[in-house]
Amino acid sequence: MRCGFYQTDITPPLGSVIPGDFGARYNTTILDPLYARAVVYESDGKTVGIVTVDACGIYKDITDRIRERTAQFIPLDPGALMVTATHCHGGGPTLNWGEEVCRDENYLSFLVTRAADAVVGAYQRLRGCTLRYGESELRGFSFIRIYRMKDGSFKTNPGIGNPDIDAPVSQIDPGVRVLAAFDGERPYGALVNFTCHPAIVADTRTSADYIGAMSRRLRELYGEDFTAVFLNGACGNINHVNPFDPSSVRKGIHIALGTALAERVYTAVSASSEVDGVVRYAEKTIPGRLRKPSAAYLLEKKALFDALGDGLEASKPGTPGYIETFFAWQAFGQQRDKRTVLPLYLQMVEVAGVKVFGFPCQIFVEFGDACRENAGGHAMVSAFANDYCGYVPTAECMRPSVYEARLAETSRLVPETGDELVAAMRELM
Secondary structure, three states, X not given: OEEEEEEXXXXXXXXXXXXXXXXXXXXXXXXXXXXXXXXXXXXXXXXXXXXXXXXXXXOHHHHHHHHHHHHOOXXXXXXXXXXXXXXXXXXXXXXXXXXXXXXXXXXXXXHHHHHHHHXXXXXXXXXXXXXXXXXXXXXXXXXXXXXXXXXXXXXXXXXXXXXXXXXXXXXXXXXXXXXXXXXOOEEEEEEEEEOOOOOOOOOOEEOOHXXXXXXXXXXXXXXXXXXXXXXXXXXXXEEOOOOOOHHHHOOOHHHHHHHHHHHHHHHHHHOOEEEOOOEEEEEEEEEEEEOOOOHHHHHHHHHHHHHHHHHHHHOOOOOOOHHHHXXXXXXXXXXXXXXXXXXXXXXXXXEOOEEEEEOOOEEOHHXXXXXXXXXXXXXXXXXXXXXXXXXXXOHHHOOOOOHHHOOEOOEOEOOOHHHHHHHHHHHXX
16 A cells, blocks of 8 residues: 655635625635645555545536646546545635625636646655554534524524524534554554534635644644645534534634644544555446426515515625525526536545545535445545535425525535435445
C-alpha cells in the first residue's frame, strides 16, 4: 500500500460572492484560507483518490473538469477520483442560488486547476505506508435541527429558548471516523469523517469554518506536513445550534468545535488498528424523480405576488417577508422546468476495507446510518460528493414547515429519493 497527501490554496479574492444564504454576501476579509486537500491510495497497481474543497458545494461539470485535468498528468481513471465539498458557508462563488448568488467562472477555472494540482501533488508524494482505522465520538457540538413542536408540527431551527419545542426529530451521528496513513510510528495524513453543517461562519468573512480550525490543530499535534482530508457526513438535518443552550451559538464556536474534533481525531488515531486490502471504486447514475408544485400551491404564490402589487420589485434579499417571495419565485421556476428527472451520480471508493459512500445531495442522517449498517464493516459517508442536488429529507419530514423540504432548487426530489439512494449504494457494494 502506498499513500500520498497534498493541499493547495483556493482562497477567492475579496469581493467574491459567498454562497449559503438567500441573498448575496460579498467577502470583505479572509478569516482563514480555503484549501483543496487530496489523498491518493495505490495498491497492487490500482489507484483511487479523494479531493475535498472548502466550498459550499460544486456541480458535476466542475468534478468532470477536475478529473480531466488530473488525467493529463497522472494515470488515474475519472471514476476513481471522488471530488467533495466541505459545505462551508464562508467559501468561494461555486453555486447558483436565488436572484443574487451566482457562480463565478473565473474562480471556478482557478478552483479546477488548484484541486487537480492537489491530486497530482498527492500522487507524486505516494510512499509506502501502513493504514490504520480508528473511531471516536464527539458530542455537545452537533444537534438535530428539525424539532417536533408541542402542537405536533415540525420546524427547522425553531429558535433559542422557544417554549413550544417538544423534542428533536431523529438523532445525530456523533461518530468521528479516521483512516490514517503511518510512516513507521508517525501519521502523516488522514481521511477524517464527521457530520455537522459548517454554517457557523456565515457572514462576509471567507472561512473554512470548523474544518479549518480542525486542520490547524491537527498540524500542531502531528507536524506541519500533516494533511487532513475532511468528508462531511449526512448532515442535511444536523447543525451546531442547540435551541436549549444559547452558548451553542456563541462567538468563536467554530474554533471550539474544530479544536474538539481534532482532539477526537487524535483519540481515534491513537486507538486505531491496522487495515489492509485492495483499493477499488464503483459508480452509478440513477434518475432522481422531481417534485412539481401543485395548482393550489401556485395559486397561493400568485396571490402573494398580487398582494405585493408594485411592492414586488422592492421585495429583495434582506427585506422583511422576502423569504416567502423567494419561495414563490422558486415555485414558478420549478413549474417552468419541464424535466421530470434529475441524474444523481453516486460513487463508492473502498480503501483497505474502508468504504466511502459519495452522495451528491444533502442527505439526512438516517440515510447515512442505513448505508453504514449495510456496509457490514468500516464505512464513511460523504455528502456533497461530485455534484450538488439539494436536500434529501426523510418522508416524515416532507412538510411545508420544514425548510429542507420546501420546494426549491435545493429541495425538489420526491420523498422516496433517500431510500432509492441507499438501495443504489447497496448495489454498488
